[in-house]
Amino acid sequence: MSRIVNAFQRLKAKYRYSLILLKQLVITDFKLRYKGSALGYVWTLLRPLALFAILYVVFVHFLKVGSSTPHYAVYLLTGVIFWNYFIEVTTNGLSAIVGKGDLLRKLAFPRYAVVVAGSLSALINLAINLVVIGLFMILNGVTLSIDSLWVLPLIVELFVFGLGVAFLLSALYVQFRDINYIWEVVLQAGFYATPILYPISLVVTASPLVAKLMMLNPVAQIIQDIRATAVTSDTVTIASLFHNPFASLIPLAIVIVLAVLSMIYFKRRSPGFAEEI
């Protein structure tokens, strides 16, 4: 019995440390983000605003792509912002361990805390961006309903996916220093392989099979589902493409499997980080 109590206390002590650390790391990151810039935190709002202006001018005004899709500018902005979040989560994660090498060699804090802190920082940034999107939605006359709350579990899915990739990349990067260049290329390719700037319907008319494969990418599935629930129902989602309401379980399964495997891999590698960096 006392052993169980002991184990429980040890567990509690362990997570206490992680939570304290996590909180302080996220706060520090937030404080440092716009240190030295004249406008400071205003940038967190100005960035999505400027992005929206560019998208609006280029795609709605000049190219007139997707003019059939209602609220196309907001539709684009949603995709870009969630994709940017994915970039931020994974690049934060990639350098989380190696970037803190100095700390790792001197203190025995829980290693995963720095990875999670990087993901949480990106999530805070996303939340601020979402406020801006919400603003544009109202201005654009998008009607939100109770169904739009589906966005929340979708964000959770994206967070878990981002975190899983972050764990994998951060641990790999300790050993293989080429990963950052490879990941840069993967992200570039991913940007074009995900229906962010163009409607997926273009791909569907060209090759339904390619479109189906593209939608198995969790980021593509999440972005399309978010657009469908929050921006316009006139969106091709994985469910409508596969004619199966449960099709989104496939990317969801990919997310869960990847996250679990990445965490196991990270956990196994983390005791050696201090020596290998």
Added chain:
Amino acid sequence: MSKNIAVSVQHVSKDFRLPHERADTVKSLFINPFNKNRKKFETQHALRDISFDIPKGEFFGIVGRNGSGKSTLLKIIAGIYLPTQGNLRVNGRLVPFIELGVGFNPELTGRENAYLNGALMGFSKKEVDVKYRDIVSFAELERFMDQKLKNYSSGMQVRLAFSVATILAESDILLIDEVLAVGDADFQRKCFEYFRRLKKNKKTVIFVSHDMNAIRDYCDRAILIDNSRVIATGTSAKVAREYDKLFLNSSEDVDSKGKKQNRWGNKALRYTEVGCDPVVTIDSKTLRVTTKLRVNEDMDEGLFGFSVKNSSDVLVLGTNTQLKNKRLKNLKKGEIIELNWTIPNIFGDGEYFINVSAETIAATPCDWWDEAAHFRVAKNTPTGMITYPLMELEAFRNSERI
């Protein structure tokens, strides 16, 4: 583990695998995944079968020369490295104190850094809040806490780091590396005051140092690590003595391994013995250095010198046979020469090294031996102050000499 044991180290070994060619790039992995060369590595045994227990409330010293493995042991106790073999058990909260100001960020204010540093050591905002005033006043930085760290002088940074660490880390077990004992005299005094307080409060402290005076003064027990193994355990005085012996006997074999080029010359003259008392108390008037040489080649005249330097590599005194008007002419092969120097004890407490030299009168070095021997001047007063032997005191009461 018994309840009275704070830290238990059992049969701990640590190996480092040092690859000859690191598979640092994915390319080398893809191109040559089965190349056996890639798997080649050297195993370095940093620690072998280390075992000891530290009871609660003990001030425990770990000593050893550079490269002996004590830093690795420290990192294992701190949980930074995992042991390759063996077990480490820690009973209570251990705060490592290996480096000051870990994670300090120049862009943050002193206050923010204090909280960040605290969090890295596992202290919550509330815990830091409670002790924040003490931290600031101990560091004497009241007016500067809201300034960015980059505007601090290095001395201010060290003060902040030290006070965050010392004020917060009043936990069960403290792990203190000698890096703490750097800094100016004022700062050192503060360090030692702090150690005294820890000792008074019966904290469990693991203290790593090269400074045998500090080990003798503060530690109850100590271990000596050399060549990855524990070679002495016991009272701090005994272990410190063993540590000193290590230096007396080591010069020759360190030389032969080529690790340290501290002896050179054409060997026409060769020292066979250089000795002195390893420990001298500060009130002894003189100390004696005995040397013995063998003449390996006939020579018109030899010149023999001797000097003492302190642990910061500064020469304190020196002389030679010519200056002392002892001419050694017509040296014949096979002769044995003995030179015994008596020097006044003008030294403060600390470590000193003896350099000896033997050369021809034309200044061709035959045997130039730096750090041939080593002695320590220990203070013998309980006051903690340094008393010099040459200070004389005359005291009078109502004009009567006492």
